[in-house]
Amino acid sequence: MKEIKLSINNQKIVVPAGTTILEAAKEVGVHIPTLCYHPDQAIKANCRVCVVEVKGSRKLSAACSTPVWEGMEVITTSKKVLDSQKGVVELLIASHNQDCLNCQRNGTCELQNLAERFNIGKTNLDIDILTLPIDDGNPSIVRDPSKCIKCNRCVETCSKTQGVDVLTHAHRSDQYIISTPYNLPLGSTLCTFCGQCSAVCPVGAIVEKDNTEQVFEAIENQKKHVICQVAPAIRTALGDAFGLDDGAIVTGQMVNALKQLGFDKVFDTNFTADLTIIEEGNELIDRITNGGTLPMITSCSPGWINYVEGKYDHLLDHLSTCKSPQQMFGALSKSYYAEKMGIDPKDICTVSIMPCTAKKFEAQRDEMNTNGVRDVDVVLTTRELAKMIKMTGIDFEVLQEKEFDSPFGIGTGAAVIFGATGGVMEAALRTVYEVVVGEPMPSIDFEPARGLQGIKEADVDLNGTVVKVAVAHGLSNAKIVMDMIDKGECPYAFIEIMACPGGCVGGGGQPINTTMATKSKRIESTYKIDKEKLQYRKSHENPAINKLYEEYLEKPLGHKSHELLHTHYHPRDKKIGNIKLK
Amino acid sequence: MSKSVSLITENYNKYNPDSIDEFINIGGFTGLKNALNMSSDDVISIAKASKVMGRGGAAYPLGKKWEQAKSVPGDNKVVICNADEGEPCTFKDRSMLEKDPFRLIEGMAIAGYTVGAQNGYLYIREEYRHLHPQMKNAIKQAKEKGYLGKNILGTDFSYNIHVYSGAGAYVCGEGSALIESIEGKSGRPRIKPPFIKQCGLNLLPTCVNNVETLAIGTALLTHGAEKYLSYGTSDCPGTKIISIAGNVNKPGVYEIPFGLTLREIIYDIAGGVPGNKAITLFQLGGASGKIGPPSLLDTPYSYDDLHKVGLVIGSGAILVVDENMKPLEFLHSIQEFFCHESCGKCTPCREGNKQIAHILDRLLAKTQKDTDVDTLIRLAKLMSQSSFCGLGETAQSALLNAIRYFPEEFGLK
Ligand SMILES: Cc1cc2nc3c(=O)[nH]c(=O)nc-3n(C[C@H](O)[C@H](O)[C@H](O)COP(=O)(O)O)c2cc1C
Ligand code: SF4
Ligand code: SF4
Ligand code: SF4
Ligand code: SF4
Ligand code: FES
Numbered sequence: 001m002k003e004i005k006l007s008i009n010n011q012k013i014v015v016p017a018g019t020t021i022l023e024a025a026k027e028v029g030v031h032i033p034t035l036c037y038h039p040d041q042a043i044k045a046n047c048r049v050c051v052v053e054v055k056g057s058r059k060l061s062a063a064c065s066t067p068v069w070e071g072m073e074v075i076t077t078s079k080k081v082l083d084s085q086k087g088v089v090e091l092l093i094a095s096h097n098q099d100c101l102n103c104q105r106n107g108t109c110e111l112q113n114l115a116e117r118f119n120i121g122k123t124n125l126d127i128d129i130l131t132l133p134i135d136d137g138n139p140s141i142v143r144d145p146s147k148c149i150k151c152n153r154c155v156e157t158c159s160k161t162q163g164v165d166v167l168t169h170a171h172r173s174d175q176y177i178i179s180t181p182y183n184l185p186l187g188s189t190l191c192t193f194c195g196q197c198s199a200v201c202p203v204g205a206i207v208e209k210d211n212t213e214q215v216f217e218a219i220e221n222q223k224k225h226v227i228c229q230v231a232p233a234i235r236t237a238l239g240d241a242f243g244l245d246d247g248a249i250v251t252g253q254m255v256n257a258l259k260q261l262g263f264d265k266v267f268d269t270n271f272t273a274d275l276t277i278i279e280e281g282n283e284l285i286d287r288i289t290n291g292g293t294l295p296m297i298t299s300c301s302p303g304w305i306n307y308v309e310g311k312y313d314h315l316l317d318h319l320s321t322c323k324s325p326q327q328m329f330g331a332l333s334k335s336y337y338a339e340k341m342g343i344d345p346k347d348i349c350t351v352s353i354m355p356c357t358a359k360k361f362e363a364q365r366d367e368m369n370t371n372g373v374r375d376v377d378v379v380l381t382t383r384e385l386a387k388m389i390k391m392t393g394i395d396f397e398v399l400q401e402k403e404f405d406s407p408f409g410i411g412t413g414a415a416v417i418f419g420a421t422g423g424v425m426e427a428a429l430r431t432v433y434e435v436v437v438g439e440p441m442p443s444i445d446f447e448p449a450r451g452l453q454g455i456k457e458a459d460v461d462l463n464g465t466v467v468k469v470a471v472a473h474g475l476s477n478a479k480i481v482m483d484m485i486d487k488g489e490c491p492y493a494f495i496e497i498m499a500c501p502g503g504c505v506g507g508g509g510q511p512i513n514t515t516m517a518t519k520s521k522r523i524e525s526t527y528k529i530d531k532e533k534l535q536y537r538k539s540h541e542n543p544a545i546n547k548l549y550e551e552y553l554e555k556p557l558g559h560k561s562h563e564l565l566h567t568h569y570h571p572r573d574k575k576i577g578n579i580k581l582k
Numbered sequence: 583m584s585k586s587v588s589l590i591t592e593n594y595n596k597y598n599p600d601s602i603d604e605f606i607n608i609g610g611f612t613g614l615k616n617a618l619n620m621s622s623d624d625v626i627s628i629a630k631a632s633k634v635m636g637r638g639g640a641a642y643p644l645g646k647k648w649e650q651a652k653s654v655p656g657d658n659k660v661v662i663c664n665a666d667e668g669e670p671c672t673f674k675d676r677s678m679l680e681k682d683p684f685r686l687i688e689g690m691a692i693a694g695y696t697v698g699a700q701n702g703y704l705y706i707r708e709e710y711r712h713l714h715p716q717m718k719n720a721i722k723q724a725k726e727k728g729y730l731g732k733n734i735l736g737t738d739f740s741y742n743i744h745v746y747s748g749a750g751a752y753v754c755g756e757g758s759a760l761i762e763s764i765e766g767k768s769g770r771p772r773i774k775p776p777f778i779k780q781c782g783l784n785l786l787p788t789c790v791n792n793v794e795t796l797a798i799g800t801a802l803l804t805h806g807a808e809k810y811l812s813y814g815t816s817d818c819p820g821t822k823i824i825s826i827a828g829n830v831n832k833p834g835v836y837e838i839p840f841g842l843t844l845r846e847i848i849y850d851i852a853g854g855v856p857g858n859k860a861i862t863l864f865q866l867g868g869a870s871g872k873i874g875p876p877s878l879l880d881t882p883y884s885y886d887d888l889h890k891v892g893l894v895i896g897s898g899a900i901l902v903v904d905e906n907m908k909p910l911e912f913l914h915s916i917q918e919f920f921c922h923e924s925c926g927k928c929t930p931c932r933e934g935n936k937q938i939a940h941i942l943d944r945l946l947a948k949t950q951k952d953t954d955v956d957t958l959i960r961l962a963k964l965m966s967q968s969s970f971c972g973l974g975e976t977a978q979s980a981l982l983n984a985i986r987y988f989p990e991e992f993g994l995k
Binding site: 043044045046047048049051059060062065067080083084087088091092094095124125126128149150169170171172173174175176 | 751753768770773774775921922923924925926927928929930932933934935936937940951953954956957960961964966967968969970975
């Protein structure tokens with residue numbers, strides 16, 4: 001590739017053609033401020049906080065969007081540059097609802113960081129904020145337009161990455177806003193509540209709905225037996241919120257922190273992930289042998305479910321009827337566990353720690369109850385758990401490792417990889433192959449399902465019948481697969497779909513600053529746990545699962561399973577998109 | 583009146599704009615025929631020799647633009663005629679659409695031939711909707727007579743023209759916002775690179791020219807560059823269609839040779855100020871243009887001479903403001919325009935315009951804060967240095983010149 005020589009603040013540097021000033025500056029240790037820039041997204045160049053001087057240019061240049069050229073001389077340290085960058089920050093703040101002390105992004109906010117960096121003080125500008133109603137009418141996401149800096153990162157995520165396209169920009173000049181179709185609340189659109197917008201928002205304009213207080217209250221309530229389940233993708237991500245290395249494995253520390261927070265029991269969603277594999281694997285075998293609807297598609301990602309119910313409601317039969325691991329856990333907690341412990345299900349409060357904002361929505365779906373008792377009472381995202389830990393002053397870094405409690409404490413490697421795109425496919429195949437063929441897969445590591453490629457395909461030879469499978473992550477990739485099914489051109493028998501790019505390690509509720517690079521690290525750690533840290537690597541080998549079937553469920557797809565572990569889906573109202581909640 | 587000329591406007595009122603035959607009878611389409619008889623490089627040489635600068639406002643040399651557009655690789659290219667004419671006080675392109683539509687079509691075809699395009703798009707300001715039927719009719723007739731369509735005049739050159747309507751946003755006059763608008767998106771400018779000359783309408787290489795620029799193209803190919811060069815001054819040859827309005831006795835569109843002084847234009851051509859009132863200021867080039875004090879009225883109307891005193895030709899608009907209006911009141915009305923027209927995409931323009939409006943309100947009401955004038959200057963500079971597109975970059979041109987020429991209005995002297 002062609003190389004370009006340039007200088008930045010008089011330091012000489014050589015970079016490949018096509019590099020931007022922003023990237024080149026990083027190479028020489030100069031961090032130009034940014035706001036609309038996001039490493040996983042297209043360049044937008046609308047915030048203008050990254051402007052720098054380029055010798056010979058009439059104007060300042062946006063570092064994020066200006067490619068370097070031979071002999072370019074860039075200055076990022078002049079008063080002119082600093083005044084302009086600071087001026088942009090000041091302008092944004094003057095139209096911003098400066099509510100840091102009450103803001104969910106206090107401490108993780110890019111605008112706040114820049115205010116500190118530029119020593120912003122009393123301003124001579126007019127404070128003039130466009131106040132519009134806060135949208136908190138759904139269980140997952142809260143939008144506060146008064147904090148929006150109009151960077152359009154959420155718009156790109158929703159329209160391009162997710163292909164849901166319910167966020168856009170509207171109007172002009174100081175009336176310019178980020179809007180939904182007809183400016184309806186998100187709950188009345190086809191929003192999937194995936195929360196990817198909240199994960200890329202640089203400020204507190206789109207955040208998860210905070211449910212931490214509910215959990216503190218439940219724990220305080222002596223009458224309540226409060227238990228929690230932790231999803232597979234939390235243990236490789238939570239450390240980020242405490243400044244640990246990307247992808248740090250913190251399972252034991254996390255369990256310890258949860259116990260200190262006062263949960264009566266700390267369980268592992270991996271347990272019901274294994275259970276999902278048993279039920280879903282048998283469902284797949286049943287559909288293949290008895291001529292059921294194929295391809296069968298996984299159903300553990302609630303953002304994905306919301307998407308299908310909204311945009312492909314004529315294809316709902318393709319979804320596995322299995323509830324997600326979170327909801328299987330919830331149902332068992334209010335039935336099997338309640339009976340075993342002799343506690344009235346009404347006195348059990350089941351809390352989930354999830355990487356996902358759509359899980360909050362899922363838990364509130366009308367049908368997610370067992371004999372009139374909610375399966376899952378409160379869902380917290382990784383970010384909220386981190387906040388609770390911070391609030392209590394627990395020093396996460398020095399925590400001793402603790403073990404999950406039984407009876408839902410054992411999970412296999414197959415369950416842990418649910419957190420990475422392709423993981424459910426791999427886990428299912430480890431079991432299905434063995435059930436059908438009668439011997440283990442040639443290699444337990446199913447490489448074709450791994451990695452960050454948007455759509456992955458593979459052929460699996462089941463006793464002479466070649467079954468085609470596919471994995472898609474990110475809803476825009478899901479759309480490609482669904483259109484194949486719609487046109488009757490889909491060669492696959494089994495498909496894994498996750499709403500979020502990278503799978504749950506990249507969920508919309510994961511710590512702020514999650515990028516594709518961070519996700520890769522988490523995925524690496526996920527496979528490491530599977531390979532190195534766990535006794536069992538196949539769901540059907542989980543002794544606690546086998547015990548559950550013996551003691552309670554009897555058999556996969558049996559009567560009890562259907563009652564507790566399976567569900568059904570509804571088309572969403574096209575006009576208001578809304579699903580009736582509890 | 584004798585100081586005005588008629589070269590680009592030579593056909594005004596000479597034929598019925600509904601009739602291609604009448605146009606042909608007075609020599610119409612000679613320019614296109616001449617062009618088709620030479621290589622596109624020869625056409626570019628003529629454009630270069632004439633030293634014509636683009637008339638859309640940015641004054642980009644026509645020859646250079648065509649040369650670059652031609653050299654971009656691609657067998658599918660686009661010419662866009664920018665008839666958005668959104669700059670306040672600018673109505674010279676309208677006169678061309680009204681009075682000589684076929685010259686424009688001819689110019690678009692010449693441009694298409696020169697740069698190697700198959701399609702031309704005519705983007706007409708929404709407010710000119712009454713002119714759409716006439717333009718469409720002209721295109722239809724030109725096609726019927728073989729001046730557009732397949733194998734024009736028996737050559738290999740095939741070219742069609744499509745008419746699109748603006749939707750009322752000033753920013754859609756900016757080339758890339760205009761393209762977004764034709765593509766059916768909301769009209770906000772695009773990020774560069776990629777430059778539209780390489781990747782414009784529907785991702786195709788695109789050459790955007792102003793109406794007047796293309797009309798000049800027709801004149802150059804009809805009469806040769808020498809004729810054009812015989813007007814104006816040696817440093818700034820040629821003619822310019824201006825639109826003059828405000829406090830003058832005879833507002834309107836005039837074609838003038840470069841080099842007349844502003845005083846000659848205002849007093850001899852436009853008939854002076856009603857009631858012989860004194861001039862407070864004038865603005866050249868529309869709302870994004872610069873303002874000047876009466877002491878500059880003897881400046882010759884040419885790119886260089888105006889540039890020397892901090893003025894621009896811009897769109898060719900000349901707005902005269904008499905003593906009934908104070909500079910601050912004038913700036914206030916300009917500011918209202920930009921507060922309405924900023925597309926809102928980038929911070930400096932969206933937020934800067936709003937802040938400046940607040941300060942101008944206070945200055946007018948004499949309730950300003952001590953810091954206001956400093957803030958005003960700071961923000962105006964920030965906008966011109968850091969905005970995403972030309973709108974924010976030039977929105978404070980009038981203000982910055984007002985500070986230079988009317989410092990006392992801001993308590994600076
Ligand atoms: C905000 C803005 C508005 C503009 N409006 C117009 C317009 O109405 N008509 C026009 O010809 N050019 C307009 N321009 C200039 C165009 O971007 C472009 O430079 C011009 O059409 C090129 O034609 P020319 O080379 O023939 O001048 C505008 C530019 C900006 C930044
Ligand atoms: S979004 Fe950022 S700057 Fe705004 S109130 Fe919240 S923390 Fe403060
Ligand atoms: S939650 Fe997902 S679908 Fe809903 S607005 Fe955000 S990105 Fe779009
Ligand atoms: S809501 Fe957040 S991500 Fe979306 S434009 Fe506003 S600040 Fe940017
Ligand atoms: S300068 Fe910015 S806000 Fe203003 S019109 Fe251009 S892109 Fe839009
Ligand atoms: S980061 Fe460059 S303009 Fe926003």
